[in-house]
Amino acid sequence: MRASMIDVRKAEPVNDTDLRHLRRCVELAKAAVEAGDEPFGSVLAAGDGTALAEDRNRVADGDQTRHPEFALARWAAENMTPEERAAATVYTSGEHCPMCSAAHAWVGLGRIVYAVSSARLVEWLTEIGVPPAPVRPLPVAEVAPGVAVEGPAPELADEMRALHVRFHTTR
C-alpha cells in the first residue's frame, strides 16, 4: 500500500518491547471502536518496560477530552513519583494530540512511542471524508519539544487504518 511504503522509509527503530506494547494499544483501540468510541488506545510502561496502566478512548458519552493519553498523564501524576514518570514510556496507537502532548509534558512523563503519526491519521481521515478536527494536528515535538518521540510502527498501519475506516463508516 502506498501509505505504508512512505511509513517504512521514514520509520525510526521501534524494538520488540515497544512493538509488544503498541500491539496492546491496537487491541485497546479495537475495543474502543467496539464500544462506540474512537479507535485509540494507550499503555503506560515503567522504566523497566512493565505495563502499569492502560486506557482507551472514551468520548462516546460526549466528553471529547477523554483521550487515553490524557487519562494516563493524570494517572501518572497521582500514582508515580517525578523520577518514575521521567523514566516511563507512554505507548499509543496514534500520536498524542496537542492536549495530550501538553498533559504528558506538564506531568513530566518520559518517552512517547506511537504506531501512527498525527500527519498520517489526518491523511486517512481526509481520504475517508471526515471533517477537520477543531484542534490542529500538531506533532508532539511542536507542543512538547523536550519529550523523546519514536514512531511510526509501519507493521501496525493497515490494522489501525481499518479501525478508523470502521469507526467512521459504520456510525
Ligand SMILES: [Zn+2]
Ligand atoms: Zn489527545
